[in-house]
Structure formats: C-alpha cells, structure tokens
Amino acid sequence: MEVQTEVLNDVPHFDDLFPLYEKEYEALSQNKNATLWNKDILKTKSYHGFMLFHLKELVRLRMIPNDWPKEFMEKAKSLNGEDLLLLAQNSGSEIKQTRIDSKSFKKWSFEDLLFDLYKFQSADELAKKDIPKERLQQYQTLEKLFxxxxxxxxxxxxxxxxxxxxxxxxxxxxADHFEIDLKKQEIKRL
Structure with missing residues (x-):
C-alpha cells in the first residue's frame, strides 16, 4: 500500500470564524485572571500560517507549562543557539576543531527549539518543511555534542x-510518502 500525505496550505474560508475569535478575545481580555492568546493569529493569510501560529500558541500556553519543569524553563528561556553550543561542549576546543560558526547559531532561541520539537511531535518528518535547513543541521550538531x-x-x-x-x-x-508492505510488515520511504 502506498501512502502520500497531502499538506493543506490553502483552505478557502479558513478565516470565516475570525470575527467570533475576535469576540472571544475581547471577552477574555475583560477577565484579569484569563490567559490571553496572541491576537495576531487573526492576521494570518493562509491556513498553513494559521496552523503554525496555533501550534506556537499551544506550545507557549499549554505544552511548555505542562511538559517542562518551571525552574528548567526559567533557566533555559533566555538561551539562544550559540549559548546552547557553548553549554554542549566538554571543552572550548571542540568548536575550534570542527570549525563551527558559533555566531550562526545565535539566530534562534530556546523557545524556537521547543517550537520545532513540537512541530516534529505533531507532524513527524513533515515538520522539516517549516524549519530552516541550517537550523536542522545545527540541531544535529548540538545533538551529537550533548x-x-x-x-x-x-x-x-x-x-x-x-x-x-x-x-x-x-x-x-x-510520514510524507511511503509504502507499507503488509506481507513483510515493513515500511519503506518513497
């Protein structure tokens, strides 16, 4: 059996309910104890953009507080990729030996890393389409160093x-395009 995932980037009328979300936001903003989501999501121009923004808000508002220790997040949230690169090393000589451009790691934050982690959790290999290639390579470098x-x-x-x-x-x-051989009980990437 051949399986191919069809990604929905553009969905007509994806924003039809935005006026109702606007009313919800206004009602929530009256409650001082309510946690507010980022209203900028209502400015998204495509279904794909809306879904990425929605996931980012889920990560910020639910997943990080529920999945990660508060003390850990307090310590990690201000880190960028370069900070992580320095922390990953056993000694400072590793960067020099591998000629890693540490400044290029500075472009992303720890929060970006967690958002990307949850992209993988939600979309498997399809997440790679929404993460810069350079950052994916940097993650691999950091994985090996850690x-x-x-x-x-x-x-x-x-x-x-x-x-x-x-x-x-x-x-x-x-998860994108693959074949399932039911007799051999194997999955083959296509």
Missing part, C-alpha cells in the same frame, strides 16, 4: 534530554 557531554550538572543533563527527544522525534518512521 550526547558526548559528560557533565553531571543537572541543567546540562536536562538539555541533553531535550536534544535526545528532538533526535527521536525528528528521525522517526516516514
């Missing part, structure tokens, strides 16, 4: 776990 990091620091161990989870989610079974 894997070999021998630190016993609890924060470093937690970061190692983040990259292990990212590695597992980003290297799963095919």
């Amino acid at each position: 894997e070999t990091n021998q630190s016993q620091d609890p924060f470093i161990i937690q970061l190692k776990s983040v990259f292990k989870i990212l590695s597992l989610l980003s290297n799963g079974d095919p």
Whole structure:
C-alpha cells in the first residue's frame, strides 16, 4: 500500500470564524485572571500560517507549562543557539576543531527549539518543511555534542534530554510518502 500525505496550505474560508475569535478575545481580555492568546493569529493569510501560529500558541500556553519543569524553563528561556553550543561542549576546543560558526547559531532561541520539537511531535518528518535547513543541521550538531557531554550538572543533563527527544522525534518512521508492505510488515520511504 502506498501512502502520500497531502499538506493543506490553502483552505478557502479558513478565516470565516475570525470575527467570533475576535469576540472571544475581547471577552477574555475583560477577565484579569484569563490567559490571553496572541491576537495576531487573526492576521494570518493562509491556513498553513494559521496552523503554525496555533501550534506556537499551544506550545507557549499549554505544552511548555505542562511538559517542562518551571525552574528548567526559567533557566533555559533566555538561551539562544550559540549559548546552547557553548553549554554542549566538554571543552572550548571542540568548536575550534570542527570549525563551527558559533555566531550562526545565535539566530534562534530556546523557545524556537521547543517550537520545532513540537512541530516534529505533531507532524513527524513533515515538520522539516517549516524549519530552516541550517537550523536542522545545527540541531544535529548540538545533538551529537550533548550526547558526548559528560557533565553531571543537572541543567546540562536536562538539555541533553531535550536534544535526545528532538533526535527521536525528528528521525522517526516516514510520514510524507511511503509504502507499507503488509506481507513483510515493513515500511519503506518513497
């Protein structure tokens, strides 16, 4: 059996309910205890953009508070890719030996990393279409560095776990275009 995922980028009338979301937002904003979602989602121009924005808000409002220890997030939220690269090293010589351009890692934040992790959780390999190639390569570099990091620091161990989870989610079974051989019980990427 051949399976091919059809990605819905443009859906006619995807924004038809935006006026109702606007009313919901206004009602929520009257309640001082309510957690507000980012109203800019109502400015999205495509279904794909809307879904990415929606996931980002779910990550911010639900997944991060529910899935990650508060103390860990307090410490990690201000980090960027370059900070993670420095923390991943056993010694400063690793960057020099591999000639890694550490400044290029500075373009993304820890929150971007978690958003990308949840993209993989939601879309498997299809998430790669929504993550810059350079960043995917940087994640692989960081995964390898954290894997070999021998630190016993609890924060470093937690970061190692983040990259292990990212590695597992980003290297799963095919989800875009594949074949299932029911007799052999195999899945083959096409």
